[in-house]
Amino acid sequence: MKFDSIKSRLVLMTLICVIGMGGLVASQHYFTQRLITLNQQRDVLLRMGQDLLQMRRHEKDFLLRSDEAYFIKFSQQAVSFNTRLDSLVPMFSQYDLPITDVESLSNSIETYREKFQEVVALQRQIGLTLNSGIRSEITNLENRLSETEVNRAPTRELFGDLQLATRNFQITQEAVYAREIEELSTRLVSMFDDDQNLNVTLQRYQSALVALVNNYLRFGLTHNDGLRGEFRQSAHNVENQLKSVDSALQPLIEQQEAQVRIYGLGIAALTSVVLILVLIKSFATFHRAFVNFLTFFYRCKRQYQKIDTRKLGFAELKSLAELANEMVESKRNIEARLASVEAELANKKAS
Structure with missing residues (x-):
């Protein structure tokens, strides 16, 4: 398709705008979905942090009150933590993040849970109440x-x-x-x-x-001795590794946000450049055709001259030029016939 008419140029500019906007919307949708997924996973990490805080709370309540109800709550919270942790594995595989961080976190939470179970079992041996x-x-x-x-x-x-x-x-x-x-x-x-x-x-x-x-x-006679010290250390390990997983996720979110900006600006800039080039070319073509028309009308006052349609560019202007050329040719023929008639009349009068 040749874009040699004003209509086709307008269609071309419309297509450029539509394609550019479509590409921008598509890229924004794609990266926004990725960002939503990543932020959802980060929300999972935040909830895992809340689960861990609840586990620490139940742990301290058990040590303070020696009530097995807190151990049950601790176990339920641990199950919730592991469920959320399992949901992170596909995301880490998808984005090529270090899966070892998740595995280490899984091992640490399991160690923490086992150590606390040992504490509970030992407390049962000592006696949860005076009568046990x-x-x-x-x-x-x-x-x-x-x-x-x-x-x-x-x-x-x-x-x-x-x-x-x-x-x-x-x-x-x-x-x-x-x-x-x-x-x-x-x-x-x-x-x-x-x-x-x-x-x-x-x-x-x-x-x-x-x-x-x-x-x-x-x-353990103190918080840092014996079995209490071991499971407290395992809890600190879980906290540190949870922070490590969050630290691994944060750069990826920032990278995706940067890509959203880069692709958005790139598509907008490319669309603008192409559109400006088409406008400049169209303006130059129209200006050249307009100058040719002015020259034609200026010269038509003194001599018969046709417009060169090859220099006009737009099909609509070429059609106008052809009509103008036909008008010039028709005027020339009429004047020639008029001159011929006048010559005949002059000859008749002379004879």
């Missing part, structure tokens, strides 16, 4: 011993000190009370070597106290 676990056994043995000679002079004070050290150790979990329990229980058992039945009960009591101390030592 080792604490219940110690209470029962103390009640039995309080009805024996152990609770009479001269061992009453020693037995009372041992009970007090046991209570203080359970409350404060300080090592000094653990040593005091070991020392006092050994002295108390040695004072009843002659009474076999009572000695057996005292040895059971001592074994229960030793088991209590050992479990608390395994549990």
Whole structure:
């Protein structure tokens, strides 16, 4: 198709605008969808962070209240965390992000969950209440011993000190009370070597106290010791790796935003350049044709001259030029015939 008419040029400019706008809309839609997907995944990361905070909250509530309801809530939150984590895997594969970050995060959350399960199991052994676990056994043995000679002079004070050290150790979990329990229980058992039945009960009591101390030592006397320190460290690992996953996603979002701007500006610039070039060419063609028409009308006052249609460019102007040329030719013929008639009349008059 030759764009040699004003109409075709207008159609061409319209097509350029439509194609440019279509390309711009298509690119914006494509990259916007990618950005929406990435931001949805980032929203998943934020929700995973909230899940982790809830898990830490349930963890602390359990340690404070020794209520297994918080362990159930912790487990439910862990399932929610893993479900959201699994949804990130396809996105990381699609955008060639380091899948090892997701795998490391999955391993860390599993370690954190397992460590907390060990804490709960150990707390069950110690006793979630005074009537369960080792604490219940110690209470029962103390009640039995309080009805024996152990609770009479001269061992009453020693037995009372041992009970007090046991209570203080359970409350404060300080090592000094653990040593005091070991020392006092050994002295108390040695004072009843002659009474076999009572000695057996005292040895059971001592074994229960030793088991209590050992479990608390395994549990951790401070937040950074023992099993508590291990699962707290695993929780920190999860937090750090969650930040690492978010850090890997952020540059991708910024890259997609930059591509939206680049493609949008590129398509708009290309469309504008092509449109301007077409307008410049059309203006130059029209200007040249207009000058030719002015020259034609100016010269027609003095001489018969036809317009060169090859220099006009637009088909509509060529049609006008052909009509003008026909008009000039018709005028020339009429004037020639008029001159011929006048010559004949002059000859007749002369004769």
